[in-house]
Structures are given as C-alpha cells and as structure tokens.
Amino acid sequence: MKGLEAFRVALDALRGNRLRSLLTTLGIVIGIAAVIVVVSIGAGARQQIESQVEGLGSNLILVVPGQFDTQNLSSNAAAVSTLQRDDGDLLADVVGDPDAVTARLTSGAQVRAGAVEQFVTVQGSDQNLPEVFTRPVAEGQFFTGTDVEARRRVAVLGSRTAETFFPGADPVGRQITVAGTRFQVVGVLAEQGESFGVSQDNEVHVPITVAQRLFGLQRVDAFAVKSPSAAQVPELSRRLWRVLKAEYPDQTFSAVTQTQILGVIGDILGLLTAVLAAIAGISLLVGGVGVSNIMLVSVRERTREIGLRKALGARQRDVLVQFLVEAVLLTSVGGVIGIALGVSGSLLIDGLSPLPASVEWWSPVVAFVVSAAVGVFFGVFPARRAGRLDPVVALRAD
Amino acid sequence: MDEQPVDEQPAPGVPAPARPASRRAAIEAVDVTRSYSFGDTTVQALRGVSFTVDDGEYTAIVGPSGSGKSTLMHLLGCLDRPTSGTLRVGGRDLRELSDAELAELRNREIGFVFQAFQLLPRSTAVDNVALPLLYRGVKGAERRERAAQSLRAVGLGHRLTHRPTQMSGGEQQRVAIARALVGEPRILLADEPTGNLDSRNGAEVMRILEQLNAERGVAVVLVTHDDEVAGRARRQVRVRDGLVERDTAAEHGTAAGGGAA
Incomplete structure (x- = not known):
C-alpha cells in the first residue's frame, strides 16, 4: 500500500469519527497554540527591550557600585x-x-x-x-x-x-x-x-x-x-x-556596556521563554498520551476490520502504516489548528494588550514538525499492536 | 501425532491418473495437523488431514462445530500455518513462507466469503470490492474499474456507490463475493456463506458461486455444517474430530465427477 493510499484510508477513518478525532487532537491544539504564544511573547519582549536599550545609544556605559550581577541585571554590594x-x-x-x-x-x-x-x-x-x-x-x-x-x-x-x-x-x-x-x-x-x-x-x-x-x-x-x-x-x-x-x-565597581546588558537580557528572556514553553509543552505530552489512548481504543474497536484487511492480503506493515498515518494525521491536523490559533492569538495579544508579541517565522514550522513527531511517537505503540494482530483471532472478534 | 489414522483417502497423487492432465492441485494437504497450546494443555484441532483440491473443483467441507472445520478453513485460507505436515496452496508450502509472503499468497490465490459478510460499513461497494487490489498495489482508477466489473458480474452494477448499510443481506453477500473475485484468485473460500441469509437470498448466493465455478473455473471450497448446502457441491469432504471422515472424491475415484449430489 502506497503512502498516498494510506493517507486516504486514514482520512476516511478520521472523518468517520469527526467529533472523537477533534476531541482527541484538542490536547495537541492547545499545546501547540500555547507554545507558539509563549515563544511569540518571549521574542516580542526581547525585540522591544533590545530596541529600547539600543535606543539609548550603543555607546553608553553604565558605571555602578558593586559587582554587576549578570544573573538578574542588578548590582549587589x-x-x-x-x-x-x-x-x-x-x-x-x-x-x-x-x-x-x-x-x-x-x-x-x-x-x-x-x-x-x-x-x-x-x-x-x-x-x-x-x-x-x-x-x-x-x-x-x-x-x-x-x-x-x-x-x-x-x-x-x-x-x-x-x-x-x-x-x-x-x-x-x-x-x-x-x-x-x-x-x-x-x-x-x-x-x-x-x-x-x-x-x-x-x-x-x-x-x-x-x-x-x-x-x-x-x-x-x-x-x-x-x-x-x-x-x-x-x-x-x-x-x-x-x-x-x-x-x-x-x-568594587562595575562598568557595564550595552552589549553586556543585551546579552544578559537575552539570556534571561531565553531562559524564561524556555521554561514557559516547556510548561506549555506538557500539554503536548498529555495530548500525545490522549492520542495514544484513543488509537488503542480504535484498534480494539476495529479488530475485525484489521482481521479482514489482513485476510485480504494486508501485511503487518500495511496495517501498521495505516494506523501510524492515522495517528500522525490526527496530531498534524491538531498542529495546524494549534498553529492557526497560536499565531492569531499572538497577533491579538500584540495588538490588544500591553504585552509585545512577535511570531518568529520558525515557530510554526517547528510546531508542525513537533506535532507530527508526537503522532509518530504516540502512534507507534497502537499501530504495532494493530499490525501484529493475528487475522484468525481478529476475524472472530465481535 | 505419529500414528497414522485410518484414512479413507488414498495418498495424494493416487487419483491423479483419473484426472485430465491439464488439472493442477490448487490445494494439497498431506497429513496436516494443527494444535493449540493453552498453558500446559495442548488441544489438537486437526490430527492429520490429507486431501487435494484441484483447480476448478467445487468442494464442500462439512462437519459439525468442533470438528476442526474452522481450523481447516483458516489453514486453507493461509491465515495460519500447520503444526506439522505439508500444506501447499497454489504450489507454495505454507510452512516455508514468512508472514508477509503469506499475506501476498492470500491476496493472490484466495478469495474469502465470510458468513458475516465482513464489509467495511462506511465504504462504498466499489471501495469494499477494491480492497484486495489496494494491497496488491493496483492504481486507484484501475482498482475502481475492476471492482465495478466484479460487482456487475454478481448483478450489482446498479449498487456501485451504495454502502453496506443501504443494502440487503443478500446484496451484501454478493458484494463480498465480488470482493473475493476481484483479484482473480485460484480458490474461492466460502465460510458458511448462506448462514446469515434467508433461503431465497441463500439460494441466490449459492447459484452465483456455482456459476462462477462453472464459468470462470475458480475452485470453490465451501465450508459449512449445513448438509443441504453441502449437498449442492460435487464433492464433500466430511471432517470429524480433526480427521477426514469421508471424502466423496475418493469414493467416486475422480474429483471432477459431476452430479455427485
């Protein structure tokens, strides 16, 4: 069975159970949207601060007492x-x-x-x-x-x-x-x-x-x-x-330059964005587990279908690919919806709230790849189980 | 299972002189056993079955439930491998084949007709019938064309885009026959094909199977517990307790002997 055929079969299966497919992928939608919004706000904040610090003039030196603390942009002592x-x-x-x-x-x-x-x-x-x-x-x-x-x-x-x-x-x-x-x-x-x-x-x-x-x-x-x-x-x-x-x-005194401040701000914002994105990413993980769970239910429900397909000549690999494509399709569709929500959410936040947000060009790309990867990761187990079903046993199932 | 059971059937090859030279064995079973292990206990479902089904032959395998009939059907359908003995389907020894090769053998040589039709409920008749071709790698347009032809051959040319839920049981079983036929298999394996049908639809399905056998020369193996259905086949292989109890082909000395009923 060719990739395109597997795609069509998977699409039919998901269409046949629209509501469930949508609910299953909701975790992915929310996870992807949340990560994109967080990353956009982080990038927006960085851009704003950088432009402001640069606005001060790139040849400004700040002389402060104490040791300039690169961890939290303050001087102690x-x-x-x-x-x-x-x-x-x-x-x-x-x-x-x-x-x-x-x-x-x-x-x-x-x-x-x-x-x-x-x-x-x-x-x-x-x-x-x-x-x-x-x-x-x-x-x-x-x-x-x-x-x-x-x-x-x-x-x-x-x-x-x-x-x-x-x-x-x-x-x-x-x-x-x-x-x-x-x-x-x-x-x-x-x-x-x-x-x-x-x-x-x-x-x-x-x-x-x-x-x-x-x-x-x-x-x-x-x-x-x-x-x-x-x-x-x-x-x-x-x-x-x-x-x-x-x-x-x-x-002790410190002479702090623009570059140092920018570097520190960049580090802090990068860390903050990463932590927040990781928290948002947990939703992706939970969503992935949900997909895995529903795929297992689906494999059980469709045991007879699997048995029939095997009887008609589907190899283990064909069945595995069919269910894997189904899982990846599920999470990818969720990813696309999540990207749409995340990007429009970021634009809304940027326009309507005091928070700056800037959608980095790579974040939707990465989000899509990640959502598809979540499908592969969480789909492999149910798909293998489907592929390994014994046709004799599967055909008997009710 | 070392002891050779009392076997009414002669060793394979013995009836050969009586057959036309052009005939080849579609199925060749030699002392086939199949046992299942459940923890410590081993259940022997087949205890040494030998028989041959020639190309174009019409055979009924009859037996009560628990006779090993279902196990035999799974073996003949290449869904399973024998525990011992030799089973050749289309000339290929099942024990030498990998799972993937077995799947391919099923796809090319066997057409299944099940008691419960086993159609995909959300797919159209054409898509259901085209399924075996999908796994053969046939392109979409050709697949649909051949599926439509096959549906016309069973008198369902007007039901191409209907879904199983929109069809009667008799029509559904005819869709299943069309699906079994679409890949032009050597053997059509029908497992209680009339079991879920009323007598009128059952008779229609039997008529189609007989017609396909006569016109296309596809070997039909009918697995049933119904003597009346079995009686319409030229040859009956009666299975009991995991052994072939009676084989009419052996009694008549020719597998092709018509009008055995």
Missing part, C-alpha cells in the same frame, strides 16, 4: 561600595569630556500640582542627562549646571507626568510639590515610549544635589558615560573601571 558625585569628575577625565558623564539617583515621591496628587518616580539628574541619554527636551529647557550646583528647586517633567499634572496646559513656569518641597517646572522631556506597559515618561527630574538632600542620601546610584564612538566602548569601560579601582582599592 551597593550598600558597601558607594559612588559620590565627585567621582563623576574622575570619569570625565578618562573620557576627556566633562559633558559626557551624568550622575543619577533614583527614588520615588508623592508629587502634587493643584488638586492632582500621585506617586511618581523622582530622578536626581544633572545637566548632562539630555545629551548622554539622548533625551531631547520638548518644552522649556533642562536645568543647567548652575541649577545643580546652586541646588535650585527646579524640575523637568516626563511627557506623561506633564499630561497627568497639567492636562492640556503648558507646565513650564508652574509649581509642583515633590515630597512636600515646592519646585518650579522649567521643562518637559520629549516622549520616550513604554516598556512592558511601564512608561519611561512618567517621572520627574530634579537636580541630583536637591534629590540627595530630599531623600537624605550622600551617594549617587550610577554614572552614565557616553563613549565618543561605539568602537571605543570596551576599552573605555575598562579604563573607567581601573580609575575607580585605583581610587578606591577596597571597593
């Missing part, structure tokens, strides 16, 4: 080793450009303007932030070096914060209260966009000197350093680190 604002001068000397270094201290506070009150991220920044992070000012201007040194209570709002506190109005020149202290708004940053539904535009920038006083801190969280060119990044990051190490031999 920050409490032990600290960076001071003055350390920025050391770093600026290394780069040779005092405007290429910006300090940062991040906290949060209750912010009020008129009747509107909200808890907002407060960034202690200095005058170099727009240049180093490539964040243009949309209205007004960013605070100056003099503002920072004089500890002037001026604030620059993110675009979203501006919209929240001064809907439809120009916030420049207006007053806001940050943690009980009054600030004058001098500028609004251009919109930056969202990452996982978290806006980078929902923050208030104040001079870092003011922020230190406001939050009672001496240190800064980090310095961002802009390298003159991407090619100089690795060398520059080593030099930055060495200067700090020479200054504070007992403490």
